[in-house]
Amino acid sequence: MSLDVAAPSPLTRASTFLYLRPRLVLTLLLLPPLLWLGIVYLGSLFALLAQSFFYIDDFSGLTVYQPTLRTYGELFTPANLTIILRTVMMAATVTVVCGTIAFPLAYYMARYAGTKAKAIFYLAVMLPLWSNYLVRVYAWKLILAKEGAISWIFQQLHLSWLLDGVLSIPVVGGPSLSSSYLGTGIVFVYIWLPYMILPVEAALERVPRSLLEASADLGARPKETLRKVIFPLAIPGIAAGSIFTFSLTLGDYIIPNLVGSSRPFIGQVVYGLQGTAGNLPLAAAFAMVPVLVMAGYLTLAKRFGAFDAL
Amino acid sequence: MTKASASAVSFRQVSRHYGEVRAADNISFDIEDGEFFSMLGPSGSGKTTCLRLIAGFEQPTSGEILIHGKSVAGVPPYERDVNTVFQDYALFPHMNVADNVAYGPMIRGEPKAQRLREAEEMLRMVALAGLGARKPSQLSGGQRQRVALARALINKPSLLLLDEPLGALDLKLREQMQVELKAIQRRVGITFIYVTHDQGEALGMSDRVAVFNKGHIEQIGSPADVYEHPASAFVAGFVGVSNILTGPAAQSIAGAPAAFSIRPEKITLIMGGEEMPPAGACLARGKIESLLYLGSSTRFNVTLEGGGELTVIEQNRAGGARGGAEMQGRPVLLWWRKDHMQSMAEAAPA
Numbered sequence: 165m166s167l168d169v170a171a172p173s174p175l176t177r178a179s180t181f182l183y184l185r186p187r188l189v190l191t192l193l194l195l196p197p198l199l200w201l202g203i204v205y206l207g208s209l210f211a212l213l214a215q216s217f218f219y220i221d222d223f224s225g226l227t228v229y230q231p232t233l234r235t236y237g238e239l240f241t242p243a244n245l246t247i248i249l250r251t252v253m254m255a256a257t258v259t260v261v262c263g264t265i266a267f268p269l270a271y272y273m274a275r276y277a278g279t280k281a282k283a284i285f286y287l288a289v290m291l292p293l294w295s296n297y298l299v300r301v302y303a304w305k306l307i308l309a310k311e312g313a314i315s316w317i318f319q320q321l322h323l324s325w326l327l328d329g330v331l332s333i334p335v336v337g338g339p340s341l342s343s344s345y346l347g348t349g350i351v352f353v354y355i356w357l358p359y360m361i362l363p364v365e366a367a368l369e370r371v372p373r374s375l376l377e378a379s380a381d382l383g384a385r386p387k388e389t390l391r392k393v394i395f396p397l398a399i400p401g402i403a404a405g406s407i408f409t410f411s412l413t414l415g416d417y418i419i420p421n422l423v424g425s426s427r428p429f430i431g432q433v434v435y436g437l438q439g440t441a442g443n444l445p446l447a448a449a450f451a452m453v454p455v456l457v458m459a460g461y462l463t464l465a466k467r468f469g470a471f472d473a474l
Numbered sequence: 475m476t477k478a479s480a481s482a483v484s485f486r487q488v489s490r491h492y493g494e495v496r497a498a499d500n501i502s503f504d505i506e507d508g509e510f511f512s513m514l515g516p517s518g519s520g521k522t523t524c525l526r527l528i529a530g531f532e533q534p535t536s537g538e539i540l541i542h543g544k545s546v547a548g549v550p551p552y553e554r555d556v557n558t559v560f561q562d563y564a565l566f567p568h569m570n571v572a573d574n575v576a577y578g579p580m581i582r583g584e585p586k587a588q589r590l591r592e593a594e595e596m597l598r599m600v601a602l603a604g605l606g607a608r609k610p611s612q613l614s615g616g617q618r619q620r621v622a623l624a625r626a627l628i629n630k631p632s633l634l635l636l637d638e639p640l641g642a643l644d645l646k647l648r649e650q651m652q653v654e655l656k657a658i659q660r661r662v663g664i665t666f667i668y669v670t671h672d673q674g675e676a677l678g679m680s681d682r683v684a685v686f687n688k689g690h691i692e693q694i695g696s697p698a699d700v701y702e703h704p705a706s707a708f709v710a711g712f713v714g715v716s717n718i719l720t721g722p723a724a725q726s727i728a729g730a731p732a733a734f735s736i737r738p739e740k741i742t743l744i745m746g747g748e749e750m751p752p753a754g755a756c757l758a759r760g761k762i763e764s765l766l767y768l769g770s771s772t773r774f775n776v777t778l779e780g781g782g783e784l785t786v787i788e789q790n791r792a793g794g795a796r797g798g799a800e801m802q803g804r805p806v807l808l809w810w811r812k813d814h815m816q817s818m819a820e821a822a823p824a
Contacts, residue, residue, distance in 0.1 A: 372562065372564065374560045374561075374562055374564035375564050375566060377529075377531050377551070377558075377560070377564065378558070378560055378564035378565075378566075378625075379566075379577070380530075380531075380550065380551040380552045381529060381530075381531075381551050381552075381556070381557055381626075382552075382557065382577050382578040382581060382625065382626075382629065383552050383578050383581045383582060383629065384552055384577075384581045385552055388581055392577075392580075392581075393566060396568045397567070397568055
């Protein structure tokens with residue numbers, strides 16, 4: 165029963181060497197992602213932050229690399245504050261609408277759909293993500309246009325007055341769906357909906373059936389079970405989904421560019437400032453706004469216990 | 475609301491089918507008020523289905539269930555005066571222990587202070603006083619089990635259903651909880667319906683036991699009744715260890731080919747030199763095939779001269795086992811009292 169029958173191969177020896185040094189293995193495994201996270205990811209974020217504390221010399225148009233709050237002074241003008249408010253309102257609305265649409269769908273997927281139906285639902289939710297984002301937004305531009313599919317349907321149903329009525333609502337409306345906030349919102353909801361459905365579905369799926377039975381057993385009607393058990397346990401999923409929908413809407417510049425009124429969102433402003441205007445410091449300062457808004461949003465969510473059940 | 479005359483639960487030809495599978499097949503039985511009633515059987519025997527039918531999580535495919543004399547057809551769980559302790563406890567993870575226990579009163583709209591006071595009282599009853607602020611995830615398995623019990627009992631149900639509540643606990647804790655459960659049942663005086671696959675639990679706690687097999691009930695009776703007089707080969711085999719002799723082996727011992735069962739601890743093993751069996755006892759000759767020392771007892775497997783095999787369990791009263799490996803192949807004489815033999819309705823064990 166001697167073990168040293170043959171000399172171990174170099175590969176075996178290397179395995180043994182690593183097996184006996186778990187810390188070394190961990191270091192080797194974590195080094196690349198940590199480098200990526202530390203330098204490329206966080207580094208660029210800090211570069212952005214640093215950039216926002218420089219300013220553009222008005223005469224030469226060159227960036228002056230001196231720490232100053234001048235750029236932030238420029239940022240907080242009434243016109244810019246309106247842009248920020250507009251973007252945040254849109255992001256909040258899109259998040260609420262996404263959550264409202266996603267919850268019943270996710271609930272059905274998690275609770276009632278069989279294996280096959282669930283696969284079909286997953287496919288249906290993910291399928292739009294397989295096609296090009298620009299193509300989908302352009303498609304919506306056509307659907308929402310004055311001569312597009314939606315106004316045609318309303319016409320056929322003799323409900324054009326309804327569409328016109330909706331479009332005549334101040335702020336939200338406009339000459340057509342494709343040139344109104346309403347249209348922008350619809351496309352945002354369409355594009356980000358999967359990012360809400362998937363985490364909510366995952367959260368609901370983790371709720372064991374016995375919890376719902378226990379709730380009913382203790383006298384709770386389905387409505388009370390929804391309010392006291394299902395919803396609180398879905399909140400981490402809703403919070404995760406809302407982080408996606410909220411932050412993605414805050415930063416997007418393509419959808420409001422293609423669909424909607426010409427009044428700009430943060431993303432468009434950043435795009436314009438760093439491109440044609442060449443005002444990188446102000447672009448950076450603008451880009452810090454979604455970061456801060458998200459930080460505030462997460463703090464608020466945590467305060468309300470959104471992550472307690474995690 | 476309870477009528478003294480009516481049974482706590484009555485099953486009238488109840489069936490529950492899932493497609494082709496007959497989880498419960500034409501079952502009828504009654505559970506008396508205040509009884510500790512166990513439903514014992516292997517997994518898939520229909521015992522849990524019956525429990526879920528009583529709780530209202532399932533509706534029967536056919537037949538009728540009465541709770542305190544009233545049909546509960548179409549009555550949802552939240553309108554039944556029945557509470558359940560779930561196998562996985564099903565404690566709400568987002569609530570602390572006190573809120574879990576106070577869930578029923580909260581749903582009924584009791585003011586917060588009052589229901590938390592009640593919850594604290596219930597927690598004291600299950601020996602968990604002062605743990606109300608903890609989350610279920612911070613408790614041990616045995617503690618969670620007690621919380622689940624308190625959460626059910628706070629509603630003062632007329633029936634308490636327990637679905638293998640001790641299944642996830644280790645042996646020592648299980649034995650301790652058995653004693654406590656029985657004590658709590660005596661104190662609160664309500665009907666307990668207990669589902670288990672563990673015959674020890676069923677025999678130890680119950681007033682009556684129903685033995686389930688393949689969607690129907692094999693036997694209902696007191697624990698002693700079920701153990702001493704098993705109605706079928708299945709019951710004899712499932713409840714405790716049993717020897718079942720059939721055909722020629724039965725013929726050579728009992729004088730008739732009818733199958734019978736005999737419990738291993740009822741058999742006396744004589745190796746020669748000891749006292750002779752009393753007159754009128756059943757005798758069988760054989761030789762020791764193998765033996766297993768179990769600490770408090772020794773288990774012998776004896777092949778009989780007339781064919782067949784008997785398991786004999788002998789208490790090690792004298793200290794130490796009788797012999798060791800050298801005992802194998804030794805001829806022995808076995809005897810037992812005739813009235814300990816139980817003739818079987820079925821010919822072959824399940």
